[in-house]
Amino acid sequence: MPKRDLISIEDLSRADVELLLDTAESFLPVLERDIKKVPTLRGRTIINLFWEASTRTSSSFDLAAKRLSADTLALKASGSAVEKGETLKDTAITLSAYSPDIIVMRHPSAGACQTLSANTEASVINAGDGKHQHPTQCLLDLFSMRQNLGRDLDGLKVFIIGDILHSRVARSDIMGFQMLGMEVTLVAPPTLMPRGIEEMGVKVEYDLANLKDADVIYLLRIQKERIKAGAAYLPSLREYSQLWGISQARLGPKQRVMHPGPINRGVEIASDIADDDENLIAHQVFSGLAVRMAILYRTIVGYSDGAASGEVL
Numbered sequence: 001m002p003k004r005d006l007i008s009i010e011d012l013s014r015a016d017v018e019l020l021l022d023t024a025e026s027f028l029p030v031l032e033r034d035i036k037k038v039p040t041l042r043g044r045t046i047i048n049l050f051w052e053a054s055t056r057t058s059s060s061f062d063l064a065a066k067r068l069s070a071d072t073l074a075l076k077a078s079g080s081a082v083e084k085g086e087t088l089k090d091t092a093i094t095l096s097a098y099s100p101d102i103i104v105m106r107h108p109s110a111g112a113c114q115t116l117s118a119n120t121e122a123s124v125i126n127a128g129d130g131k132h133q134h135p136t137q138c139l140l141d142l143f144s145m146r147q148n149l150g151r152d153l154d155g156l157k158v159f160i161i162g163d164i165l166h167s168r169v170a171r172s173d174i175m176g177f178q179m180l181g182m183e184v185t186l187v188a189p190p191t192l193m194p195r196g197i198e199e200m201g202v203k204v205e206y207d208l209a210n211l212k213d214a215d216v217i218y219l220l221r222i223q224k225e226r227i228k229a230g231a232a233y234l235p236s237l238r239e240y241s242q243l244w245g246i247s248q249a250r251l252g253p254k255q256r257v258m259h260p261g262p263i264n265r266g267v268e269i270a271s272d273i274a275d276d277d278e279n280l281i282a283h284q285v286f287s288g289l290a291v292r293m294a295i296l297y298r299t300i301v302g303y304s305d306g307a308a309s310g311e312v313l
Helices: 014-031 056-067 088-096 112-118 135-149 168-179 237-244 281-301
Strands: 045-050 071-076 102-107 123-129 157-161 183-187 203-205 216-219 256-258
Touching: 014 056, 014 135, 014 168, 014 281, 045 056, 045 088, 056 071, 056 102, 056 123, 056 135, 056 281, 088 102, 088 112, 102 112, 102 281, 112 123, 123 135, 123 281, 135 168, 135 216, 135 256, 135 281, 157 168, 168 183, 256 281
Parallel strands: 045 071, 045 102, 102 123, 157 183, 157 216, 183 203, 216 256
Antiparallel strands: none
């Protein structure tokens, strides 16, 4: 199998992204069957390395591999040789002895996936590395948009609101949304807006005065785990909620809300929005399984063969 990494959304062309989304759509009937499994990746080995906490991403990758009949191995930092001081390079060398086809990794350090890739012949899929990238989240976001808002997303106006500074999701989504023709506006307190982010071709705002212009409102939580102890980015979470939090009262009738999870109720998102059936949050989680099935499949077979749905299944 040729080595195909997915470390950044920039590793994909627009044609690659659209093929992945089409492939994910072809897998949807599988998820509706009584027996939700196909033999597509039988005999392949997929290792999930999660050195950072995860619920949605780790569970959907594990389930996606099993739905495709692959052999899987899941490892976390806790209980592994990492606790004894083993380096990522040595972990990669050890796991490569099992001849895996794909290694999916989440790591707290930006650039960790490149290190892993340099020390294994397996394809590496980035499930989130520090503040760098989270390309599979971007792809499932695009899939959820396309399923709910139409296949043509060109010209859609998306406001990404929240902790932009510490968000790998924001970086991937900016690239992916723009790739499919969307207009992206970032909204955050000045302390949570990266310097020079305008160079990515986005608009930057510091309040919600123009929220009415958004078709999609994409919310991000305050990433307390990435904020150093003693650092003061906000006076309080209560003030953040008052100034930048989204409740039903701030939404127009056709605006749709998205969130990569986990959500912090009462901070960036009010309960009346979190529990509203019109938001796309639950669909994003659902989309994660089909999209990650497509990513695993395309990593094995490639992006240029244009396999039809019947061939995939």
